[in-house]
Amino acid sequence: MFTPRSSRSEPVAPGAPMRWRVGAAVGVAALMLLMLWWWRPVLLMPGTRALVIQGGDPYLRALMRTISASESNVVRPYHVLYGGSYVWTLDKHPNRCERIGRGPNKGNCSTAAGRYQLLAGTWVELAARHHPDRTSDPLDAMQLSFAPIYQDAVVYAWLSEPRWGNLSAQLRQGRVQPVLRRLSGTWTSLGYGIESNSMSRELPRVYQRVLEDELARMPKGGSSAPPARPE
Secondary structure (H helix, E strand, O other), rough: OOOOOOOOOOOOOOOOHHHHHHHHHHHHHHHHHHHHHHHHHHOOOHEEEEEEEOOOOHHHHHHHHHHHHHHHOOOOOOEEOOOOOEEEOOOOOOOEEEEOOOOOOOOOOEEOOOOOOOOHHHHHHHHHHOOOOOOOOOHHHHOOOOOOOHHHHHHHHHHOOHHHHHHHHHHHOHHHHHHHHHHHHOOOOHOOOOOOOHHHHHHHHHHHHHHHHHHHHHOOOOOOOOOOOOO
């Protein structure tokens, strides 16, 4: 026999108001994070923090911060190893081969370390040319300090080499994407390599944000002189 439904409203589940409040709070938090990302992405991206080294061209400095946004977007970028573990001392390159768990190189290992995820062999080559404490014997390069200021100094000098075709001039012309493409053979996460990540598509916008910060940090009438030699 058909039984008509009561005209009274159905009882509300006890947890429904709480779920609604939690959902609303999550929505508000997501909106605030989105606003932070739009206005101050550096607050949400520790890899974009200011460099340790002082001085130098703001366009190259912004490029370095953009590279680390994709390569080492962690709280302690100078100390991070490939895969996300950390080392406590940086008296020299860690040279620890961490297993690659995914991607085209799965099963191999990588010695990438530091803010710019430099392989041990790459660091030896670059430090022999650009480390402030380098000697005439390139074999000594592996023992040179890997401290944050030296990571910055070596990479800044490397990006200043003519082999790249004057990156600073290209960046001043607004050619950010061609520069990222040029460097993607070295840093594959920049958007044109074999291992791009979720940050890759955002990097041109990240670059513009950190460039604004670098230009604001420059003293009035300041020049783009090379960074001072680390003490």
